[in-house]
Structure formats: structure tokens, C-alpha cells
Amino acid sequence: MLEPVFHPVHLFRRPGYLPRVVWLRGVRGVPYLAAKWDSPRVRAALERALGARCYDVVWLGALGVANYLPVARRLRPGARIVLDGHNVESEIWGQFARRQRGIARLIADAEWRAALRFERDTLRGVDAVAAISTDDARAYRDLAGVDARFVPQVVPFVRRRPPAVAAPRLCYVGTLSWRPNMRGLDWFFREVWPHVRARVPEATLDLVGSGLEAGEGGAPSVPPGWQAPGVTTVGFMADLAPVYERSAALVAPILDGGGVRLKLLEGFRHGVPVVTTPQGAAGLPIHAGHEALVENDPRAFAACVARVATSGTLQARLRDAAYAFLERHHTIEAAQQAMRAVIGLDTGDARAGGRASRQQASGATMLAPRPGTELVPVRARG
Numbered sequence: 023m024l025e026p027v028f029h030p031v032h033l034f035r036r037p038g039y040l041p042r043v044v045w046l047r048g049v050r051g052v053p054y055l056a057a058k059w060d061s062p063r064v065r066a067a068l069e070r071a072l073g074a075r076c077y078d079v080v081w082l083g084a085l086g087v088a089n090y091l092p093v094a095r096r097l098r099p100g101a102r103i104v105l106d107g108h109n110v111e112s113e114i115w116g117q118f119a120r121r122q123r124g125i126a127r128l129i130a131d132a133e134w135r136a137a138l139r140f141e142r143d144t145l146r147g148v149d150a151v152a153a154i155s156t157d158d159a160r161a162y163r164d165l166a167g168v169d170a171r172f173v174p175q176v177v178p179f180v181r182r183r184p185p186a187v188a189a190p191r192l193c194y195v196g197t198l199s200w201r202p203n204m205r206g207l208d209w210f211f212r213e214v215w216p217h218v219r220a221r222v223p224e225a226t227l228d229l230v231g232s233g234l235e236a237g238e239g240g241a242p243s244v245p246p247g248w249q250a251p252g253v254t255t256v257g258f259m260a261d262l263a264p265v266y267e268r269s270a271a272l273v274a275p276i277l278d279g280g281g282v283r284l285k286l287l288e289g290f291r292h293g294v295p296v297v298t299t300p301q302g303a304a305g306l307p308i309h310a311g312h313e314a315l316v317e318n319d320p321r322a323f324a325a326c327v328a329r330v331a332t333s334g335t336l337q338a339r340l341r342d343a344a345y346a347f348l349e350r351h352h353t354i355e356a357a358q359q360a361m362r363a364v365i366g367l368d369t370g371d372a373r374a375g376g377r378a379s380r381q382q383a384s385g386a387t388m389l390a391p392r393p394g395t396e397l398v399p400v401r402a403r404g
Contacts, residue, residue, distance in 0.1 A: 024071055029061045052089060053136035055111055059086040065093065072097040079104060079365050085111050088144040102366050105148045107170065110161045112138040117278045142166045152364045155305030173360040175284065177352040179291040181345055184267065190225040190331035193269040193294070195262060196285055198242075198255075199233025202278055206299075209320075210275035211248050217324030218331075225252055225331055227273070230265050232258040266292035270337060271330045275323070276302035286314065287352065290344035295337050297326045307351065313343045 030036045033043060046057035068090055072080070080094040080103045094103055115137040119130035145151060145166035153159035153170040162170040194210075196203045207229075218225050229248065234257060237243035242257040259265060266272075272289040276299050286306060289296040296314040303316045310316035315326040330336050362368050 024067065027061070027064050027067045029059065029064055033058055047136075051136065053140045054133060055086050055115070055137055056089040056140055059084075060089050065090065068093055069097065077101050081106060081365075082148065084108055085141055085144060088140075088148075091144065091147055102150065103148045104150045104152060104364055105144060106152045107158055107162065108154055110141070110158055110165070112141045112165070113161065114278075138165075145170075150364050150366070152360075156307065157305045171360055171364050173364060174352050174356050175287055176354050176357045177287050177291050177348050178354075179293075179345065179348055182267075182293040184293065184337075189268075189270065190222050191269055192225065192227045192271050192273055192327065192331060193230060193265050194227065194273050194275075195230045195265065195288065196274075197233045198229065198231040198257075202276065203231075204245075206275040206277050206302075208245075208247055209277060210273065210323075211250050211253075213320035214275065214324045214327070215250050215253070217321055218327045219250075219252060221324065221328035222331055225328070227253045228265060228269070229253060229255045230257070230259055230262065262288075263292070266294045269294050270332075271295045271297055271327065273327060274298035274302045287348070290348055293341045293345070295330045295340040296344070297323065297330060299323070308347060312340075313347045314340065 030039060033039045042060065043054065043057040046052040046060055047054060052060070072094060077098050078101055080098060080101050082088050082091065082094075082103065082105045084106060085108075088105060091103065094101065112134065115130070115134040119127060119134045122130045142165055145162055145168045151159075151162055151168055151170035152173045153162060154173070154175070156172045159170040159172045162168055194207070198204070198207075215227070229244075234242035234244065234255070242255050244255045248255065256265070266289070272285070272294045274283060274285050274289070274296060276283055278301060283298070283302050283305070286296055286298060286302065286308075290313070298314055298316055300310075300316055300318050303310070303314060308314055308316075315330060317323040317326050330340065
């Protein structure tokens with residue numbers, strides 16, 4: 023591990039970083055998704071690290087840091103460069119643009135087109151792409167003609183057997199300040215929760231997650247639309263196990279976004295039945311009604327929540343199917359096999375056409391930063 027180099031995740035909270043983003047976007051045409059991660063200090067740290075020893079693999083932790091791709095090519099021309107794709111970023115920008123109106127729509131469309139060009143060029147410019155889902159792998163192929171490899175999330179678990187019938191207590195777990203989560207919760211409380219309470223008046227919901235500003239007395243400042251009967255905003259919890267253990271189901275009202283919704287896999291891992299939307303289930307090869315209940319219509323979503331909250335039999339069936347799903351798709355063995363292909367070990371070569379002897383001699387990998395709470399030259403925290 024190298025020494026961390028700080029770079030903010032939320033640039034608008036640190037306006038001193040914005041002029042560089044504006045210059046990169048306006049003069050060099052770098053889209054915001056990459057310009058926001060560009061930093062002279064990070065670039066210098068990467069150059070020092072790449073120049074200090076021989077690396078066979080350079081792993082770009084997200085599309086945004088692919089602005090450093092030329093640095094890796096220049097300093098380590100023989101290395102295999104891998105892009106870790108967390109989402110089809112251009113599709114997320116397309117979703118954002120379609121929600122805008124007027125002049126904002128024109129600006130958002132321009133940003134979407136810039137993101138599309140950057141993502142396509144990056145996909146074609148690296149040697150391998152790791153996709154977070156089979157859907158994303160297909161999207162990368164359609165976008166750039168590349169063969170991305172699906173690398174599943176490793177989800178270890180221990181089967182739990184809660185009481186046959188739990189109280190109708192539900193939970194939502196996620197970052198409460200993230201826009202896609204906020205839009206989903208706005209929809210849920212406006213369109214779904216009243217119907218849930220009409221069917222199951224004693225139903226309760228715990229909102230768990232970070233991101234809300236502290237209000238009076240230090241309690242989370244909850245948006246007015248989320249202040250509904252039966253709802254408790256818990257805020258951040260360091261240990262989520264008690265939340266899952268006391269919940270009859272996890273609700274995941276997701277309306278947009280990309281990649282894989284890790285909150286679903288977390289629910290599966292903890293043995294909590296999941297109710298979600300088709301967009302929330304996207305990227306996972308689950309069957310609606312088998313591993314999770316999946317509905318788009320508000321009343322149908324509410325009916326699913328009411329059913330699972332009051333039926334121990336349904337809870338047990340969904341729990342067992344979810345555990346079986348994890349055993350089929352999210353084991354360490356499946357991830358290891360995929361990762362060997364991504365970094366070129368299946369061919370005994372660090373890079374297609376490269377020198378296997380170099381790989382055996384050094385065995386080194388440089389991890390470029392993944393967006394998190396800090397931007398770090400080797401591995402991000404968060």
C-alpha cells in the first residue's frame with residue numbers, strides 16, 4: 023500500500039477543486055465523470071509508483087480514473103491494463119439527461135454524449151474489462167465491441183433460521199443522500215407506503231443509512247415526505263446485523279441507476295426476503311417471485327410487501343431460494359475463475375501477446391484509485 027493522496031468525492035463541498043474540472047471539460051473535452059477525479063497530486067503519485075518497479079497489471083478501479091490511462095501506457099507499455107466497470111456510466115448519464123427539461127436538458131445531453139465517447143474510447147483502449155453483471159458485459163459489447171468478463175461479487179453467508187413468523191417490521195438500507203436512493207424512497211412513501219399501511223396497519227419500517235444532515239439534538243434531518251406513520255429513521259449503524267435479524271423483509275424501491283444493487287445481495291446474505299422493482303433486480307439473473315418479489319406498479323408492490331411481511335411460509339421460501347442463488351452465482355471460486363481470465367493468468371501471460379516470464383518474475387499489480395471517501399493511488403477506502 024502506498025501513502026494515501028486525498029481527493030474529495032463531493033467536489034461542490036470543496037469549491038477550490040472545481041476550476042480544474044471546468045478547465046478540463048471546457049478546454050480538453052474531458053467529461054465530468056472523469057474530470058472530477060483528475061488531480062495533479064494523484065497523477066504525480068501514480069507516476070512515482072509506476073516508475074518505481076515493474077508491474078504486469080494496472081487495474082483501473084472505475085471509469086472515472088481512466089483519465090490516467092495514458093500515464094500507465096507511457097510508463098508501463100508492457101503491462102496489461104484492466105478497467106473495473108461498476109456501471110455503464112453513459113447509460114446513467116442518459117437516464118439523468120432524460121429527466122431534465124429546457125436548457126438543463128441541452129446541457130445534460132451534451133454531458134451524456136461526452137460520457138458516451140469517453141466510455142467507448144476507454145473500453146477500446148484497455149486490454150480487459152471486468153463487468154459487475156452479465157447485463158453490463160452485454161452493454162459494453164454493444165457500445166464498444168469488447169468482450170467484457172463478468173466478475174461476480176463474493177457473498178459469503180451462513181444460513182440463518184429465524185422464527186417462522188416475524189412481526190411485520192420492514193427495513194430499508196442504503197445511503198440516504200444518494201440521488202437514485204432518494205428518488206426511489208420519494209416514490210415509495212408517496213405511492214406505496216399508504217397502501218402497505220392500509221393492508222397491514224401495524225407494519226413498520228426502519229430507514230437505515232448515512233447521508234442525512236444532523237438536525238436538532240443530533241437526530242437525522244428527515245425529508246418531510248419520508249415522515250410517515252410507522253416509519254423510523256435510524257440513520258447510520260456500524261453493525262447492520264441487528265437490523266436484518268429483526269426484519270421480515272427488505273424493501274428496495276429502485277427506479278434508475280446501473281450495475282448491480284448490492285443491497286439485494288446483502289439482503290440475500292442475511293436471509294431477509296427482498297421486495298424490489300424491475301430496475302432494482304436488473305443485473306442479477308433472479309426470477310421474479312422466486313428469489314425476490316419484483317413489481318413496478320405501486321399497488322402491486324404494496325401487496326407484495328404486505329404478503330411477505332405477514333407470511334412466515336413465504337419468508338422461508340424466498341430465503342431458501344436466495345441462499346441457493348448465492349451458492350450458484352456468488353462464490354469465491356466463481357470470482358477467482360473470472361479474475362484469472364481478466365488479469366490474463368488463464369493464458370499464462372500478463373498481457374495478451376506479452377511475456378509470461380515477466381509475470382513470474384514480478385507478480386506485481388498497480389491498482390489505480392476507486393472512487394470512495396478518498397482517492398488513493400493504490401486502493402480506495404469506502
